[in-house]
Amino acid sequence: MSSREKILGRLRAAQKPFTDIPPVTQPRHMVPDVVDMGPAELQARFMAELELLGCTIYRPSDNQDALDHIIAHIGDAKQVLSWDDAHLPVTGLSAALKEASIDVMPFNDGEAYVGITGADAALAATGSVIVSSGAGKFRTASLLPDIHIAIVDANKLVADFETWIANQREQGLSAFRESSNTTIITGPSKTADIAQILIKGAHGPRKLHVVLVNAAVS
Amino acid sequence: MQVNSNNFVSLAEIAIHNPELQDAVSDGTRRAYDKRANSMFADSNEQGEAMRHQAFEAKRRALRNLPDLLEKAESNLLSNGFKVLWAVDADEANRQVQAILKDHEASTVIKSKSMLTEEIGLNHILEDSDIRVVETDLGEYIIQLNNEPPSHIVAPVIHKTKAEIRDIFIREINMEYTDDAGEMVAYARKMLRRDFLNADVGISGGNFIIAETGSLGLVMNEGNGRMCTTMPNVHIALVGIEKVIENLEDYATLDQVLTRSGTGQNLTVYTNIINGPSRESEVDGPDEVYVIFVDNGRSEVYGTKYTEALSCIRCGACQNACPVYRSVGGHAYGWVYGGPIGAVLTPLYTGLENATPLPHASSLCGSCKQVCPVDIDLPRMLLDLRYDLVHEKVDNKWQLGLRGWAMGMQSPLLYGMGAKAARMGQKLMGDNMPGVLGNWTEYRDFPDFAPKSFHEMWQDRQKGKLQ
Numbered sequence: 100m101s102s103r104e105k106i107l108g109r110l111r112a113a114q115k116p117f118t119d120i121p122p123v124t125q126p127r128h129m130v131p132d133v134v135d136m137g138p139a140e141l142q143a144r145f146m147a148e149l150e151l152l153g154c155t156i157y158r159p160s161d162n163q164d165a166l167d168h169i170i171a172h173i174g175d176a177k178q179v180l181s182w183d184d185a186h187l188p189v190t191g192l193s194a195a196l197k198e199a200s201i202d203v204m205p206f207n208d209g210e211a212y213v214g215i216t217g218a219d220a221a222l223a224a225t226g227s228v229i230v231s232s233g234a235g236k237f238r239t240a241s242l243l244p245d246i247h248i249a250i251v252d253a254n255k256l257v258a259d260f261e262t263w264i265a266n267q268r269e270q271g272l273s274a275f276r277e278s279s280n281t282t283i284i285t286g287p288s289k290t291a292d293i294a295q296i297l298i299k300g301a302h303g304p305r306k307l308h309v310v311l312v313n314a315a316v317s
Numbered sequence: 318m319q320v321n322s323n324n325f326v327s328l329a330e331i332a333i334h335n336p337e338l339q340d341a342v343s344d345g346t347r348r349a350y351d352k353r354a355n356s357m358f359a360d361s362n363e364q365g366e367a368m369r370h371q372a373f374e375a376k377r378r379a380l381r382n383l384p385d386l387l388e389k390a391e392s393n394l395l396s397n398g399f400k401v402l403w404a405v406d407a408d409e410a411n412r413q414v415q416a417i418l419k420d421h422e423a424s425t426v427i428k429s430k431s432m433l434t435e436e437i438g439l440n441h442i443l444e445d446s447d448i449r450v451v452e453t454d455l456g457e458y459i460i461q462l463n464n465e466p467p468s469h470i471v472a473p474v475i476h477k478t479k480a481e482i483r484d485i486f487i488r489e490i491n492m493e494y495t496d497d498a499g500e501m502v503a504y505a506r507k508m509l510r511r512d513f514l515n516a517d518v519g520i521s522g523g524n525f526i527i528a529e530t531g532s533l534g535l536v537m538n539e540g541n542g543r544m545c546t547t548m549p550n551v552h553i554a555l556v557g558i559e560k561v562i563e564n565l566e567d568y569a570t571l572d573q574v575l576t577r578s579g580t581g582q583n584l585t586v587y588t589n590i591i592n593g594p595s596r597e598s599e600v601d602g603p604d605e606v607y608v609i610f611v612d613n614g615r616s617e618v619y620g621t622k623y624t625e626a627l628s629c630i631r632c633g634a635c636q637n638a639c640p641v642y643r644s645v646g647g648h649a650y651g652w653v654y655g656g657p658i659g660a661v662l663t664p665l666y667t668g669l670e671n672a673t674p675l676p677h678a679s680s681l682c683g684s685c686k687q688v689c690p691v692d693i694d695l696p697r698m699l700l701d702l703r704y705d706l707v708h709e710k711v712d713n714k715w716q717l718g719l720r721g722w723a724m725g726m727q728s729p730l731l732y733g734m735g736a737k738a739a740r741m742g743q744k745l746m747g748d749n750m751p752g753v754l755g756n757w758t759e760y761r762d763f764p765d766f767a768p769k770s771f772h773e774m775w776q777d778r779q780k781g782k783l784q
Contacts, residue, residue, distance in 0.1 A: 103403040106558060106612045110384040113620025117377040126566055127367055129357075129573040130583070148583075206601045207548075209514045225583045234598035238547045242540060260569045260584070267565070272530065275565075276397075279596050280547070283588035288540040291580075292456035292472065294341065294479040295348050296498040301455055302506055302513070303540025303586070 126261070130224040133258040139315050141223040141256050146311070148226025152286030153299065154307045158314040165312055166195040169215065169248060172308060176212035178202050180244055183235030187217045188252035188312050206237040214244035214304065218251040219274075219281075220266075224259035227285040228309065231278035238280055247304035249284070253314040318438045318466060322651035322663050322672035329645040329678075338476045342468075342646045345475040349637040352581025353688065372574040373692040375567040376628035379528075383619065386528045386561045387610065393531025394608055397593035402609045407437035410611045414439060414520070414553060417607060418448060421551050423517035427509075429535075429542035430454040430473065431522030432631060433555050433611055435466060435653045436666070439520070451512045453541035455505055462489040468647030468655060470633035471579045476646045509541070519545030519603070523556035524630070525571060526608070529564040533591040533608060536572060538580070543587055552594075552603040558610050559619075559627040571630055574690035579632035614666035623698055626661050628691045635685035635695060641678050650675060657685035657695040664702055669711050676702035733772070740766045 100108070128134055133144060146156050157172075159165035166189060173179060173196075181203050184193050192215070196203060204211045216236070220229040228249045232238050241247050257263050260283070267275040275281065288303030299305045321328070332338055358365040379386055391401050404410035418426065426448055434440065440450045440461075452461040456473035460466065463485050467473030474482065479498055486492035492504050521542055525534035533554055535542050546552045562568060568590075576582045595602030618627060636642045636656030647655030651672070652663045660675040676699050679685075685695040705711065707719065725731045743766055750758045769777070 101403070102405045102409060102612075103610075105405055106403055106610070106616055107384050107387065109612075109616040110387075110558075110619050113616070115381060116620055116624040117381040120374050120377045120381060123374075123378070123566075126570060127364075127371055129368055129570070129577075131364065207514065209510055227584060227588075232599055232602060233596070237599065237601045238543070239601050242543050242547065260573065260588075261566070264565045264569055272565075275590075276530065276592060277596075279398075279592050279594060279599065279602055281590040281592070282543065283584060284586065285582070285584040285588070286586050288538070288586055290455045290502060290539045292454070292459070292474055293482050293498040293501055294477075295345055295472075296479070298499050298502040300506065301502060301539035301541070302453070302509065302544055 128259055128261045130259055133224040134262070136223065136258060138253075138256070141258060142253055142311075142315055145221060145223040145226055145256055148223065149309055152226050152307075154226065154286060154309055156309045156311060158311050162189055162191070165189045165250070165310055166192060169250075169310060170195055170199045170201070172248060173199075173201060173213050176201070178204050178208065178211045179213040179215060180204055180206065180208065180211045180237075180240040181215040182217055182237070182240055186233075186236050187215070187250050189250055206239045209243055211244050213246045213248060214240040214242070215248045215250065216240045218249050218255060220263055221251050221256045222259050222263060222283070223256055225285050227260075227283045228307075229263065229281065229283050231274075231282070232280040233278055238282070241282070241284060242303050244304055245300065246306045246308065247284075247287070248308045248310060250310045250312060253311055318435055318653055320652050320663070320667045320671045322667070322675055324651055325649055325674035325678055328649040328651055332645040332649045337478045337481055338646055341476050341478045343643055345469075345472060346637040346643045349472070349580070349633070350688075353578050353634055353637070356577040356581040356583070358577060358688070368570065368574055369690055369692055371570050372690050373628075375562060375570050376630070376691045377625070379562045379567070380559065380619075380624060380627055383558070383561065386563065387558060390526050390528035390531065390561045391610075393528065394526070394593075395531070397531040398606070399531065399533075399593050400605065400607045402607060404609055404611045404613070406613050410437050410555060410609055410613070411439055411442045413609055414555070415443070415446060417551065417553060418443070418518055421517060423448065423551070425449045425451065425512065425516045426518045426520055427451050427453050427512050427516040427545050427549065428457070429519070429521045429537065429545040430457050431520070431555060432467070432470060432653055433522050433557055433613075434520065436613060437555075437611065439555075451509070451516070453509055453513070453545060454537075455502065455539060455541075458505060458509065459485060462486075466648070466653065469636055470631050470654065470658075472633065476648065513541075513544040513548050516549045518551045518553060519547075519549040520553045520555070521545050523554045523560055523608070524575070525568055526556055526561045527563075527565060527568050527590070528561050530592065533606075534568055534572065535589040535591065536576060536585040536587065537589070538582075538586045540587060543589060546589070546591060547602055550603055551605045551607075553607045553609065555609045555611055558612050558615050571691075575630050575632050578634040578688065578690040618665050622701055623661070623665055625693050626658070626665060626698060628693060629658050629662070630691060632690055634688040634690065638684040638688045640680055640682060640684070650678070657699070658693070661695060661698045661702065669702065669705060669709070673706060673711060676706060736770050
């Protein structure tokens with residue numbers, strides 16, 4: 100008998116537990132107050148949560164402003180990791196990087212100082228940015244560098260984790276299944292393993308900077 | 318990992334006399350306890366209670382159909398391109414990992430934190446076959462350098478002060494002297510970066526397996542887990558069979574109660590959902606991803622009065638809340654899991670006879686149940702384990718003592734003689750009781766017996782009345 104059969108056999112031979120648990124009703128959201136918020140409120144909440152997490156935010160006025168800002172934010176660093184233009188909610192970033200003599204390095208470069216990604220969605224309740232892997236959207240851009248710049252389209256902002264899942268389900272989970280790796284990023288990498296002292300930048304980026312495009316101006 | 322739980326009392330004594338451990342554990346657990354309370358789980362918070370109940374039901378619904386759900390998970394994992402293996406026990410799981418490493422001619426393995434791999438003693442087995450194993454969670458890295466097991470489910474090095482950790486870094490990896498925790502972290506980051514970029518295989522545990530979508534859910538803060546599951550060409554996830562849940566909605570519920578209970582965070586920095594190996598169009602990510610479903614004693618617990626122990630999602634909140642854990646730390650429990658959940662899981666997974674003191678290592682104050690995000694009735698199970706210790710005659714000393722007590726209590730003659738003897742004995746021996754009872758009076762004052770028992774006073778009074 101295989102180990103699989105042994106394990107399943109033992110479980111099937113046991114008395115079935117928890118037969119009194121009721122069937123699922125509509126599950127609650129962890130953070131209920133965001134559920135009915137409109138776009139402007141969601142944006143305000145998203146920005147407030149990002150700030151609590153120690154992230155920085157910039158709302159560019161137009162595409163050129165976004166590009167100028169990103170180049171300025173990269174500063175003296177001459178090497179970056181970046182998603183392909185097609186997956187960023189700005190146009191012409193790779194050309195702008197080239198213009199500024201900033202090299203776009205291969206995905207496995209462990210020295211690049213800045214990583215630039217888009218976002219598949221963002222969550223207002225928790226100040227989270229969702230990146231899913233795919234062609235031109237490699238994972239290391241949000242992982243290896245010291246600074247992660249996430250360019251987020253405000254139109255992709257949803258209330259919370261639960262709402263994002265409901266949206267995936269409405270699409271038959273097709274986009275979700277297509278991606279081999281979905282990561283919900285909530286703030287910069289951190290650790291408190293040394294005597295509970297919070298230190299940012301454990302193994303991933305120590306700074307997360309969000310460039311929020313198409314934002315409602317308040 | 319070898320079980321040393323029958324030495325709980327002497328291990329606890331070592332911990333109680335270690336001032337650094339006392340400072341570190343009481344400070345660490347108290348802070349974590351407060352963070353949880355501030356994160357929607359304060360006593361009177363209705364939303365927190367409702368979410369706890371939702372999580373309770375999600376986990377138990379999954380356990381109710383565990384065999385079916387495991388098969389469903391397997392079939393969906395396979396169609397996502399995972400390779401799925403099943404291991405009855407530690408030996409088999411270790412052999413399966415060794416075989417995969419051999420197939421890929423691996424010499425360096427990077428690991429993200431996994432309590433299951435501690436259970437099965439994977440690191441030592443691999444090191445014995447000349448594999449270099451690097452723990453990459455900062456806490457795990459520190460204790461690996463110091464050759465210790467973790468002492469807490471989410472904060473493995475909670476028992477060490479900053480100064481102790483500094484000294485380990487200076488001694489083991491030539492760090493220059495610093496008292497700055499940020500500099501220590503930066504140094505570890507630099508040391509581990511090379512291994513992240515060059516390791517052959519990444520090994521992780523799994524917080525959840527989502528049956529409906531065939532996904533592996535992993536939560537972490539440092540990003541080391543993402544490294545282990547992204548950089549090497551092969552990723553192996555060892556997952557207990559009880560980790561399977563039904564769907565993404567349950568993942569959202571369980572993940573959020575887990576992080577709020579464990580570290581007080583709304584979400585951990587990285588909430589990962591892995592749907593198999595890297596697709597052809599991707600440049601990074603592993604080409605092969607294995608999920609090894611490990612039983613190692615779990616199926617023996619399934620269907621018994623201890624089944625709810627399998628709903629544990631490993632947040633560590635019961636450890637932070639437990640007055641015993643707070644006093645003695647995790648190592649005293651003598652195996653992988655300390656605190657209330659460890660006092661239950663250790664006898665269940667390794668055999669009651671190997672952990673006889675643990676069901677008694679609790680004041681039954683009920684804090685552990687109160688903070689548990691899936692409302693596991695730990696005090697009830699500790700009591701049932703005590704019952705089993707007696708009923709199944711595992712702990713004979715205890716049983717003999719109780720039988721003697723019962724005999725004395727049932728006979729007025731014996732009871733009266735016993736009481737007189739005890740009184741006389743105390744006069745003769747003073748405050749130190751003889752034999753095994755001395756273990757009690759060594760640290761505690763035994764109150765003086767009254768010169769006359771109530772029974773005797775009553776009899777004297779009745780005699781007086783008659784006169």
